[in-house]
Amino acid sequence: MAILDLKYYGASVLTRPAKPVKRIDRELLKLAQDMLESMYHYHGVGLAAPQVGVSKRMIIVDCGEEYQEEPYILINPEVVSAEGKQFGPEGCLSLPEFFTDVERPDKVVVEAMSLEGKTIRINGQGLLARALLHEIDHLNGVLFTELVSDEEVLANEIPVMKDRIRKILSGELPAVPEYEEDIELEDRVAVEA
Numbered sequence: 241m242a243i244l245d246l247k248y249y250g251a252s253v254l255t256r257p258a259k260p261v262k263r264i265d266r267e268l269l270k271l272a273q274d275m276l277e278s279m280y281h282y283h284g285v286g287l288a289a290p291q292v293g294v295s296k297r298m299i300i301v302d303c304g305e306e307y308q309e310e311p312y313i314l315i316n317p318e319v320v321s322a323e324g325k326q327f328g329p330e331g332c333l334s335l336p337e338f339f340t341d342v343e344r345p346d347k348v349v350v351e352a353m354s355l356e357g358k359t360i361r362i363n364g365q366g367l368l369a370r371a372l373l374h375e376i377d378h379l380n381g382v383l384f385t386e387l388v389s390d391e392e393v394l395a396n397e398i399p400v401m402k403d404r405i406r407k408i409l410s411g412e413l414p415a416v417p418e419y420e421e422d423i424e425l426e427d428r429v430a431v432e433a
């Protein structure tokens with residue numbers, strides 16, 4: 241397994257639709273394992289293949305025991321239905337340390353293929369719904385900044401984030417942020433996907 245480099249805001253792979261997976265082969269299985277390891281490494285609750293530079297429709301989601309018994313590795317996921325509303329903080333591993341409130345449906349049903357090639361259906365609520373929708377958006381080339389209605393937040397925060405990305409890419413800042421307290425880490429990673 242390997243830790244993969246993240247693609248950040250500004251990378252073209254993040255703003256174009258990813259291609260459907262046609263075949264579950266060894267290469268895809270390895271990508272899934274590497275994505276899983278990378279997601280935990282960067283303290284995310286989700287990761288989409290375009291975020292590691294692979295334009296394929298595969299996502300990983302692990303919101304923890306409260307939401308799921310094991311990590312989801314989903315191929316060609318589709319939102320079957322969405323209902324309700326939640327409004328809360330969201331973050332993205334490709335948009336380092338940019339957190340803001342975003343409205344999402346509160347409940348979703350997602351259908352996808354497992355690594356074994358079986359069709360699976362997942363009911364997600366709360367954080368799990370948010371993470372599934374966030375990752376599926378990535379497959380459509382959509383970043384959560386598109387859901388932010390407060391123009392002022394974007395105008396203020398995006399330049400700061402771009403500067404942070406520049407520093408990460410040049411090695412001035414670590415790719416995995418160092419937080420002062422664990423408790424803060426818990427709070428912040430809870431929504432980063």
Ligand SMILES: [Zn+2]
Nearest residue numbers: 332333334433
């Ligand atoms: Zn993201």
